[in-house]
Amino acid sequence: MSIAPVQFAMVLGATGIARDAETPARPSPAAQPAAQPPAQAPAEPSGPSLSTDLRIDDQRRIYYAVINNRTGDVVLEIPPEQIRKLAEALDTTASAPAHSVDVKT
Secondary structure (H helix, E strand, O other): OOHHHHHHHHHHHHOOHHHHHHOOOOOOOOOOOOOOOOOOOOOOOOOEEEEEEEEEOOOEEEEEEEEOOOOOOEEEEEEOOHHHHHHHHHHHHOOOOOOOOOEEE
């Protein structure tokens, strides 16, 4: 939910708040010393550093492996190995000769 500036001005006007009368004059920016935030060291990433590797399986299908750079372990494969095996099984079923039924009438 958001309030449009027009609605905000209407609320201020309805409550009788006069902004100019209540707001003290601000000193010029040159009169105030600029506050500098303390210098912070860059934050270290909390999780493992990952990289991707393009790979090709035995059936010449392309897949990606997400690798943990510290350990060298494969964290994730896209598509997963089970999906690639399922696709291979479907391909072998589709390429098998279809059974034909010869019915003489």
